[in-house]
Amino acid sequence: MTSDLMDLDLLRTFVLAVDLDSFAKAADRVARSQSAVSLQMQRLEEMTGQPLFIKQGRGWHLTAAGEMLLGYAKQLLDINDRAVRALSDTQLEGQVRLGISADFAESELPLVLARFAAVYPQVQITIVIDRQAVLMKQLQSGQLDVIVNMHFHTPADAIPIGQLPLRWIGGPDTRLVPDQPLPLLLFESPCIVRQAGLEALEAAQRSWRIVLTSPSLAGLWAAAQAGLGVTIRTAIGVPPGCKLLPASAGLPALPVMHLFLQQQKQHPSPAVERLTEILQETLREQVQRVRKK
Template structure:
């Protein structure tokens, strides 16, 4: 029978990927760089595959390394969940989390579901507001953690996910060829709106904002009804939407990043617990939402919603 994988080696492996170097990973896992290198040699011997190759002064994952990474994260997460389930000193208290409503709709079901399993005595207090308002609440100490659209010009946050920003229209209604382009977007300080308008301006294409809303649900409704075009991250695509490309006359958009803001002074154990869950869950989000997957996510959210205390949803981007 084959020997099991060493979770300590897997944690070091993931740390190298997350930090981008053996040196930084050594600091994270409290080992010397030589010990980290030795662990990776042993892990490569264990799986019988090369996991890293030299890339200039650094290292990058091989195709086999990419394959192992997904398994490593899952094994570590399950190991942590198992330990937490038998921990008599499990975490307690209240954790105040802020997120825009579109992130709540797409990401929070899995985050909430996994966190509830491992930390059932922690009460989650969820606030849904635009990123700019969440940043202000963080500055006033009213939130512990906030998922926001990363915008270094406006606020500081740690990037936890990067993905394409897409032009979207209804898949069931023909897009009119006439100008200007009808847009459904967030309010004026919405980063995605600014990126969309800047791209159209640079391309010399006329547009008209027909729908403005803080609610991603309202914007999506305008798109699905065939009344407007909007922009969404790849993972936020909904059934009934289609992605528009340069062949359709729409300029390319820069990728968007999701950032994590943390309140200074938050309990280290609580901080580590929630950030680990958020990072792992965002890492597992698939590029697009199929109808069945969306239904499953919402059912998962419903199972855990009974233990949440939440303020009324204040939609926004």
């Protein structure tokens, strides 16, 4: 008869034995004798009420029930290890310096900080909100520990989050006249999003004029809401009063941006690791929501 409660110690030895393909190696890893590990596996079979191993020559392989248990065992052990780590990390101390662009600061940053502070209240967080080029320089100089970044590709040493297409964005009453220059609201140069938009317009032979250049995202949103023109960002963080322009607006397609995290050190501190994990989870959730729209 299957037990209602699984023994995590037995499951951990079971997973080790399968991963190492050896009871003897698993015994060495858990500091037990090989006969003790064999008895543990027999006990696990009694608890599950199923044969888990089939002898094959001098070795063995898993039965169908063993394969099923292996998947669940790894999940249970992962949840257990994460719970233990989370409880022990509540006393984590230190400092984390995070760099994030305004696109994500207003929409995702409050949720990230709330999730982090709820579990790690002793960690001090310093936030820098700026343009990506500035954040990258500060990361390289050691002024920041981790940054949220976007580009046309994900660097090999970065932590990938997802992909988001750039979109044309205007105000609620935006009306575009095809035979007139497109009024643009752009960041100051250099800016990869600005460059991508202008290149797309040039390739489509669509005339344009820059009516406003702003050093801040808030300035672009205000101008768009006022109906001064259109800007270019991803769909994340678009405020009320602005809207994504549909394909029927007749504007050229824009490239897809890669969203990723970059850390300053190869071996970050525990505090940086935990914040990075929460950033990954929160941003991936947002990317999935945006892509479903």
